Amino acid sequence: MLALEHVTKTFASGGAAEVKALDDLSLAIGDGDFVTVIGSNGAGKSTLLKAIVGLTQPEAGRVTLDGRDITRDPVHRRAGLFGRIAQDPNDSTCAGMTIEENLAMAAKRGQSRWLRRAVTSELRERFRGALAEIGLGLESRLDTRIGLLSGGQRQTIALLMATLAGPRLLLLDEHLAALDPKTAELVMALTDRLVGERRLTTLMITHNMADAIRWGNRLVMMHRGRIIFEAAGPAKARLTVSGLVAKFHEAGHIDLADDRMLLS
């Protein structure tokens, strides 16, 4: 179980532009949970994720995994625990390296790397099988450089990379946002399938309310660094987009007109 306990992170601390990206936030994610996170711009969604993986250090509170405090562990030392995909397909893959090289790097997530040949024939077979399941025809293009693929294909590879080494927690940071609707649908369906098959504990940040309702078993709504609404199980299943909008209004601080949250 991953837990954030009273985590606070302030940017531009003390100045006029002080922003509390995370404000005494607590969240526990049980094994097997698929949590979707929604919130307006600047709600602290990405900071939440960064605090989990170690890209940002909270000034108060702690992050624990199975009771072990990992708040101060450097990114590379806790990397074995997390599979992460960012919004921009360029961020989660190496464009100048081939599909199989990228996958091989991900297969070694969190392990020591020495002078063993990275892409063995055994690994290559494994990659081929995993790619064939996806059905994009990428299994015959293992030695194609990632930079030559489309955004959707790159995000698909990123998804495979994130799940390949069996992470404790899969972190999706608006991983569909840069894709066209049809590709986004495909990548999301694949995400859900992989999460289901491998029973991955997942945290998915999205700005698409419909997606947040449709996927996962828990939903968390953030605003100004706090969780302002939460729903799980059957209660979550009954949520509607208009109902969520109302929740935002209830919270009393939403201006949907200049928000990029999608209501569709």
Place this chain on the structure above:
Amino acid sequence: MNLLQALASNTFEQGLLFAFLGFGVLLTFRFFRFPDLTAEGSYPLGGAVVAALLVAGFNPFAATFGAALAGAGAGILTALIHTRLRVNAIIAGIIVMTAVYSVNLRVMGRANTPLLSTRSVFGDIVAGLNAIGIPAVENAATNIAILSVFVVIVALLLAAFLRTDLGLAVRATGENETMIRALGVDTDWTKIVGLGLSNFLIALSGALVAQNHGFADIGMGIGILVTGAAAVLIGEAIFGDRTIGWWIAAALVGVLIYRLLVVLALYVGLQPTDLKLITAVLLLAALALPKLRGAR
């Protein structure tokens, strides 16, 4: 020797000596995407250390290896300054390059060490061949053959390394540091490996050049990074951006073409003193031509 032969031997012999330099610069300039100025120190450091060791009577192979290791040390120092003290990588290179200049003078005890009466890897290999009954004489053709074997071995080793788990991590460090850190790689370590290996190869070039030319000189490294970068870019312009084997082949072809262009420039009447100017123009051309071509 006719003109063509002279041209060929001058291109290949000097070009192959620079091949290791090309490989080293490829690692930093292309994969790490910054011009590592440590090269300006590690190249003459290779020459200085090999000269000192040869004068002291060391075996030429051990001396050459020791010289390359000294270069690796300079590269590791740059990486440590960059990662631990958070100094910009280029500035870190300049600091080490400057410091190494004095080290080189200390190592040699003077600005120029002649190596005409000492042993060399080339001389030792010829002697070894003669001892097993193969008639060989120390000349340009023999040196080209010896260097070709060296270059092929080092190129294969380098290609193999860049396909290992660690090699992939080193390449990814230059390309997408955030990603490879998220995959659990300590990029401080991979930078140390990359810069160490790069300067190992560059110092190897310096050590072989010193033995081939018969002297080590404090000024031999001036502009060497530009030479390496020009070679890498020329190769890249011809081969394009492809897989790792192509990159290494491109660097090798790049140094040879670079040498050919220099030899031709000297042949049409430019003086050896114009060499740095020629090199600078070649680098500029290699940088600008692809852009001009793309603009059309």
